[in-house]
Amino acid sequence: MPIRTVMKANEAAAWAAKLAKPKVIAAFPITPSTLVPEKISEFVANGELDAEFIKVESEHSAISACVGASAAGVRTFTATASQGLALMHEILFIAAGMRLPIVIAVGNRALSAPINIWNDWQDTISERDTGWLQFYAENNQEALDLILIAYKVAEDERVLLPAMVGFDAFILTHTVEPVEIPDQELVDEFLGEYEPKHAYLDPKRPITQGTLAFPAHYMEARYKVWEANENARKVIDEVFAEFEKKFGRKYQKIEEYRTDDAEIIFVTMGSLAGTVKEYVDHLREKGVKAGAAKMTVYRPFPIEEVRELAKKAKVLALLEKNVTFSVGGALFQDFSRTLVNEKEKPVIVDFILGLGGRDVTFKDLDEALAIAQKALNGEEFDEVNWIGLRKEIL
Amino acid sequence: MAVRKPPVTTREYWAPGHAACAGCGCATALRLATKAFSEAMEEKYGDPDAFAIAQATGCMEVVSAVFPYTAWKAPWVHVAFENAAAVASGVEAAWKKKGLKGKILAIGGDGGTADIGMQALSGMLERWHNVVYLMYDNEAYMNTGIQRSSSTPYGAWTTTSPPGKYSIGEDKPKKWVALIAAAHQIPYVATASIGNPFDFVRKMKKAAKVDGPAFVQVHCTCPTGWKSPLEKGVEIARLAIETGVWPLFEIENGDFHNIKIQSPGGGAKVKREGGKIVAIEFKKPIEEYLKLQGRFKHLFKQPEAIDQLREQIKAMWKVLGVEVTLPKPEE
Numbered sequence: 001m002p003i004r005t006v007m008k009a010n011e012a013a014a015w016a017a018k019l020a021k022p023k024v025i026a027a028f029p030i031t032p033s034t035l036v037p038e039k040i041s042e043f044v045a046n047g048e049l050d051a052e053f054i055k056v057e058s059e060h061s062a063i064s065a066c067v068g069a070s071a072a073g074v075r076t077f078t079a080t081a082s083q084g085l086a087l088m089h090e091i092l093f094i095a096a097g098m099r100l101p102i103v104i105a106v107g108n109r110a111l112s113a114p115i116n117i118w119n120d121w122q123d124t125i126s127e128r129d130t131g132w133l134q135f136y137a138e139n140n141q142e143a144l145d146l147i148l149i150a151y152k153v154a155e156d157e158r159v160l161l162p163a164m165v166g167f168d169a170f171i172l173t174h175t176v177e178p179v180e181i182p183d184q185e186l187v188d189e190f191l192g193e194y195e196p197k198h199a200y201l202d203p204k205r206p207i208t209q210g211t212l213a214f215p216a217h218y219m220e221a222r223y224k225v226w227e228a229n230e231n232a233r234k235v236i237d238e239v240f241a242e243f244e245k246k247f248g249r250k251y252q253k254i255e256e257y258r259t260d261d262a263e264i265i266f267v268t269m270g271s272l273a274g275t276v277k278e279y280v281d282h283l284r285e286k287g288v289k290a291g292a293a294k295m296t297v298y299r300p301f302p303i304e305e306v307r308e309l310a311k312k313a314k315v316l317a318l319l320e321k322n323v324t325f326s327v328g329g330a331l332f333q334d335f336s337r338t339l340v341n342e343k344e345k346p347v348i349v350d351f352i353l354g355l356g357g358r359d360v361t362f363k364d365l366d367e368a369l370a371i372a373q374k375a376l377n378g379e380e381f382d383e384v385n386w387i388g389l390r391k392e393i394l
Numbered sequence: 395m396a397v398r399k400p401p402v403t404t405r406e407y408w409a410p411g412h413a414a415c416a417g418c419g420c421a422t423a424l425r426l427a428t429k430a431f432s433e434a435m436e437e438k439y440g441d442p443d444a445f446a447i448a449q450a451t452g453c454m455e456v457v458s459a460v461f462p463y464t465a466w467k468a469p470w471v472h473v474a475f476e477n478a479a480a481v482a483s484g485v486e487a488a489w490k491k492k493g494l495k496g497k498i499l500a501i502g503g504d505g506g507t508a509d510i511g512m513q514a515l516s517g518m519l520e521r522w523h524n525v526v527y528l529m530y531d532n533e534a535y536m537n538t539g540i541q542r543s544s545s546t547p548y549g550a551w552t553t554t555s556p557p558g559k560y561s562i563g564e565d566k567p568k569k570w571v572a573l574i575a576a577a578h579q580i581p582y583v584a585t586a587s588i589g590n591p592f593d594f595v596r597k598m599k600k601a602a603k604v605d606g607p608a609f610v611q612v613h614c615t616c617p618t619g620w621k622s623p624l625e626k627g628v629e630i631a632r633l634a635i636e637t638g639v640w641p642l643f644e645i646e647n648g649d650f651h652n653i654k655i656q657s658p659g660g661g662a663k664v665k666r667e668g669g670k671i672v673a674i675e676f677k678k679p680i681e682e683y684l685k686l687q688g689r690f691k692h693l694f695k696q697p698e699a700i701d702q703l704r705e706q707i708k709a710m711w712k713v714l715g716v717e718v719t720l721p722k723p724e725e
Contacts, residue, residue, distance in 0.1 A: 023491040024484060052487035057517030061480035064473060064514065068448060068484025071471045074491055076484070094473055201469040201485060203443040203496065208464035210472035212456050221461075 002247075003181040009143040009172035012179050013079060013105040013165070014039030016147035018049045019187040020103075022077040024069035026054040026062040028084065031117045032169040033107035036079035059084035063091040063102070070100035071209050073200030075151070078102070081169065082109035085123045089130070095162045096131025096225055098210055101154035101194070102162040105147060108136075108270065108321075109169040110356040118357020119169035120321035121270065124298075125330045131225045133163035133232055134299040136269040140177040143167040145249055146296070148187060152239045155194050158231040168271040170357065182247050190246050229300045236297055253302035254309055255294040258284060262291030264372045265313040265346075267331065269295045272319060272360055279365045288369070295331070306338045313346045317372040319365075321354045328352065328384035347375045353387040364388045402429045402595050405442060412465035413457040417624030419615030419631060420454050420530045422588050424501065427528055427612070428468060430595040431499055434602035443468070444496030445602075448485055450478035450506030453537040453616075454530060476510040478502045479518035482525045490524075497602055500527045504545035505535040508571045519578040519607045526601045526608045529571060532616040540619040544569040547639075548703045550689045552619070557692040562699045567706045572645070573713065575609035579648030582608040587640055588615065589631030593656055597644065613640045621688025633683040636660025638676045638707055638720050653714050674716055679723040680704060 007015070013036050017025065025044075027037035043049035052069075056062045059080050066076040080088065085106055095102050106124050110116040124134060135150055137143040143165065150163035167173060199205035213221055233253075240251040257277045259265055266276045273294035283290040293309055295302070310316060320329030327333050332350035339345040351368045354360040364387045374381040407428035414421040428447075436442040446469040449455050455472050458465040473481045482500035489496065500518070502511050507529040518525060534552045535541040542555040547568045551557055555564040576583040581604040586594035594612060601608035613634060615627040622630055634640035635658050642656035655671040657664050665673040681700065684690040693699045704720045711718040 024487045026484060026487075050491075052491055054483055054487055054521065056480065056483070057513060057520070061477065061483070061514050061517050064477035064480035065484030065487065067473050068471065068481035068486075069488040070484075071473075071481075072446070072485045072488035072492070074488040076488075090474060091477070098473075199469075201446040201471060201488075203441070203445065203469055203494075206443075206467060206469040208459050208466050208470045211459040211461040211464065213461045217461050 002183055005179060005181065006176045007140060007179050008035065008174055008176055009137065009140040009167040010035035010107065010174070011039055012140045012144040013147060013167070014043065015181055016144045017077045017105070018043050019182065019184060020075065020077065020148060020151050020191055021049070022051055023074035024052045024054065024066070024076045025078065026056050026065035026069070026076070027078050028056050028059045028062050028080070030059065030081050030084040032109055032173040033079045033081045033105065035173070036105055059087040060091065063088040063095065066102045067091060067095050067098065067100055070095070070102050071098065071201060073196045075194040076102050079105040081107040082111055082123045085127060086111060089127065092127055092130040092132060092162070094210070097221060099160040099228070100162055101151070101160055103147060103150050103154060104162070104164045105143070106164050106166045107169045107173040108166040116356040117169065119171050120355045120357070121166065122322045124164055124166045125322040127164070128299055128330060131161060131229065132299065133161055135163065135165045135297055136295060137165060137167040137172065138271055138273045138294060140167070140172055140175070140179050141249070143172060144179060144181070145243065145247070145251070148191065149239055149243055149251065151191055153232060153235050156235045157197065159228050159235050161225070161228050161232065166270065171271045186246055190242065232300045233302070251296055253297040254305040255296055256309065257292040257294070259291035259293060259309070259312050261289055262313055263289040263376055264315045264317055264369070265291045265293055265309065266317045266319055267293045267295065268319040269298065270321070272321065272354065275360060276319065276365070279362055282362065283369070290369070301334050301338070303338050306335060307342060310339050310342065310346050311344070315372050315376045316346045316348045317368055318348065318350045319368065320350065320352055323352055323355070332384070349375050349381060350384045351387050352384065358388055360388070401592060402426065403433050403442070405429065405432050407432060407466065407468040408458070409465045409467055411463070413460060414454070415618050417617040417627050419588050419627040420532055422627070423530050423594070423612045423614040424454055426588070426591055426595055427499070427598050430598035431526070431602045434599040435496060438603050439495045441496070445499055446470070446485055446489070446496070447499045447501060448473070448478050448482040449500070450502035450511055451475035451537070452503035452506050454501065454503065456537060475506050477514050478506060478511060479525070479527055480514040482527070483518050483521065483523045486523045486525055498523070498525045500525050502527070502529055503536070504529060504531045504533060505537070505543045508545040508569050509543050515575070516578065519575060519580050519609065522606050524606060526610065528598070529609070529611045530614050531611055532614050532619060534616070534619050536616050536619045545571065548706055549693050549699050551692060552689070562696055563692060570710060572609065572611045576645040576648050576650065580607045580609065581605070581647055583645040585611045585613070585641060585643055587613040587631045587635055587642065589613070589628055589633070589635050590642065593642060619689070622686055626686060630683065630686050633678070633686070636662065636676070637678045637680045637683045638674065638711065638718055639680055639683050641711060641714060643714055655714060655716055671716055673718070675719040676721060679721045680707065681723045
């Protein structure tokens, strides 16, 4: 029987790792995800998880050790956030290029400077071009489930790419919520043992991994990462369906909420989706035709789903906790690219908000709504809007 | 008819066809190292192939693994410049979980070890992974075209330490990474040289057989970077030993009071106390080593710089507990 309990997202991530039975874990503590390796240390110390836990001297070595272990053919896990993920940056490209299905749990946190330990998505968003799959959790249950899902997708032979699962700093990492811990037997059935088909650092079948490629071969290697990302779209749908069948919880790349007759759809990710759904209920009571959409999968970018979503709205209001300088937010770039050649397309308005842990309140969302309504009414509007800025201290 | 046993196995793990320069001393080092490793694995585990290699970016990496070819007949992985030790940590942990018997060999040049990879190396040693880290020391960043590293010796020309009106070349003493490694109190640390291949093979075997981490720093010549004759690599490396420039020693379990010094040869007079070498009177001046290399050519116009180098070498030997006499060339 699954255990129904309460826990923080960090604990949920540690539980997910325990259930996935990685053979090697390598981690370095960083706020807000420190509890993940702490909890895993306990599991290993108590014999509840039979794994080698390498207590490395940096995040750079954490991901490097994961690459080494994964190159040796075992399931691996690590957790980090913010500067830690940034320190891994170089190796993230390599993990994807070497097609190693490592999974990282990321407590989404702002990047320095100024140093700030609170939530936004700039850390993972900054890694969107590394080739890694990216999932974002709305709550602690999703943090647990998406890690299991991430392994299943990452290790699929059609994919073989690493994956990161983000959950918001403090809003989720340190907040206790009800979480259902699935049965180990069911997880074992769902994930199975990770047994790579090819020889991985096997003395009896020696192969060379991580070579140098001249211009004659580099582009093709990069294309294979592109292709694997494309393949992941279908695999993710299959894995979501299988997960629902086994565990009863339904996941979609983009989860829609009250979008059927909506004129304005707010699109967001992570824990903010909960706030926005509630805000949509509030608007509906006032007769405003608003809906919400949550991006559960951000890489591969769900192009078809975005196009379907776009057909339902006159205005797409993107609520983003990240900045891509000059352009606005990363979602704004992705949505624009996805819809640019569509014959009929909604107006897209971008909102940057909640950076570095700034609360996102209904008042802030009212401000965003007012701008979205201008766009809806054909009035002039700014494409990129910073919401909740304290203009008096600028 | 009796057949003499070869001094080291005829098995090859570093295959012909790699793209190293003619006369590359480091290629010699890797070939000998893997042969020695294989012998140790055979003796320890009954399986000469029971090892995997994690290698840092560097000249020996790029010349050995150009897709779709490989010079490696052992399982081999390269990730980046600074993390061979961390990658090896992961490989070792994975092997442990898979129940594979054997040892991991991590390889890095002086740039990937003494500089950018220092932190990962220290972490790996301190965590006590069952890994041998082999630093092939050709005393500069040769992969990118001969820039100075912290392992470049005093006075040497490199493209980023050029001699000039205000410069004698590299102006800092060489960093002795073996001593830093020994400070981790790991089971085995040694310096070696392609100028004494028997000693090198013996040390690699010893390193491969200990339980826990080991570190070997092997001095190997680079005709391109040292501006030296292609065919004189081993001779130059041997001169480094015989003139006192390159000490051969072993430190076990971080015991700096019992450093084992290997006799330098070359006619040097060795004084022992209780079996330990306490003083060496070298007969060949360091100039004999320096003069064969274009990278030191400019020093001969500034003999005080060579004297400075001599002082540094004496100081380094003092750390090893040996008083040395370094002669000046006869006028």
